[in-house]
Each structure stands twice: as C-alpha cells, then as structure tokens.
Amino acid sequence: MKTFEFSIIASGVDPTADDFGDRFYDAGCDDALVAFQKGHTIIDFAREADSIEEAIASAVENVCAAGAKVDRIEPDPLVNLTEIATRTEMTRAAISNYAKGARGKDFPAPVARVTSDTPLYDWAEVASWMAINKKIPAELAITAGVFKEANSAIAEGEIHLSDRLKKRAKDDELALAEAA
Known part of the structure; x- marks a missing residue:
C-alpha cells in the first residue's frame, strides 16, 4: 500500500455543530485533518490504498457518509x-x-x-x-487524469467513483504507452 495525499473541498455541514469533527472520523475519515476555512469544509487526506483511484473513491464515499457534499478534489486542476x-x-x-x-x-x-x-x-x-x-514519470500524468476525472464525476453528481476512476487510469496508462 501507498499513502496518497489530497484534499476534498466540501459543503453542507455545520462547522459549529458539536459533532463536526466526529462525523467525519466516524464515517471513515480517520486518516484526515478536517478544517473549516473561507466558507468550506476542507478534508486533507493521507490515505493508504493500492492506487490513487481507490484512495479518492473511498475518501469521497466517506465524506458523503459524514453528511457533506463533495464540491471538488484538489490539488487544483x-x-x-x-x-x-x-x-x-x-x-x-x-x-x-x-x-x-x-x-x-x-x-x-x-x-x-x-x-x-x-x-x-x-x-x-x-x-x-x-x-x-x-x-x-507516466504515473504523475495518470494521477493528474484521475483527479480530473474525479472532479468531472463530482460535477455530474456522482459519488461512487471507483469504476470510473479505474477506467480513466487504465485508459491513460494505455495512451501513454502507445505514445512512447
């Protein structure tokens, strides 16, 4: 397993609620730092997973399980x-x-x-x-494509991203191999 670092920008939860931090921890975000800045909930992950697409997909599902709406994933595209x-x-x-x-x-x-x-x-x-x-390295480009695909899926209202992100990573890997 590898550790992947990224942030989810979310909304829809009350940062003044007594259970604000606990909601995320209990929903599976125990590998993240949760903060509220500039009107947004920011969840900074250091998530262990086999791939970036698995890390992002599971984090999005955990944030949604905490009752938040995922607005986007950073680093900025x-x-x-x-x-x-x-x-x-x-x-x-x-x-x-x-x-x-x-x-x-x-x-x-x-x-x-x-x-x-x-x-x-x-x-x-x-x-x-x-x-x-x-x-x-090709891995950096594949990761960039996965972030872009995740943000596109989120903009379309999808929260179950696993299959879509795996397909994007595989497609990018094949395209880069063909171009080489």
Whole structure:
C-alpha cells in the first residue's frame, strides 16, 4: 500500500455543530485533518490504498457518509507556469520555454485567462504532454487524469467513483504507452 495525499473541498455541514469533527472520523475519515476555512469544509487526506483511484473513491464515499457534499478534489486542476514548474520539479524558465514552443512542440494551450500575463493550463493535459515527452514519470500524468476525472464525476453528481476512476487510469496508462 501507498499513502496518497489530497484534499476534498466540501459543503453542507455545520462547522459549529458539536459533532463536526466526529462525523467525519466516524464515517471513515480517520486518516484526515478536517478544517473549516473561507466558507468550506476542507478534508486533507493521507490515505493508504493500492492506487490513487481507490484512495479518492473511498475518501469521497466517506465524506458523503459524514453528511457533506463533495464540491471538488484538489490539488487544483488549473495551473500557471510557476505551479507546473513546482509540480514537475523543473525550473520556471524551462516550463516557460516549453509553453512558448522554444523547447518541444505542441505544448498544451492555456484554457483560462488566455490573454492575461498569467494564463492557466489544464494540469492533466500538461502532465500528459510532459510524460509523453519523457519529462515526468507516466504515473504523475495518470494521477493528474484521475483527479480530473474525479472532479468531472463530482460535477455530474456522482459519488461512487471507483469504476470510473479505474477506467480513466487504465485508459491513460494505455495512451501513454502507445505514445512512447
């Protein structure tokens, strides 16, 4: 088993209730720190599981069992160039050169704030590009895809994510292997 760290941003529970923390613990979130910040319940997990998809799926079910509504899972799927550098353990200058096309072709285009000085990129797309171009391990790209799929499923109202996340991880693994 491996330990996976991520956060679930949730709503729908009263942070002033006497049983606020106990609700999550009793629902299976005994491997998480529960806090209330900026109007949201934040559950920071360090969950042991065989895979990231199992860790996320079980955590979402536990948070829902505590009576909360899962809003999203973080780390954030939208990243700027500085965040890409941090996540890939590369320099900001190297990432900037990739984005400008000075080092490599077809770096993913920004998806938000396109005309600003700090455009945002889809982390799953960037991670896939980086893995295909042998800049990061394939596992990092697969994990990014699983987070993206989990957030899509949550936006669609799904809370039982296990099969969907396993399929996404397997599809990404096959796509990266074919591209290599």
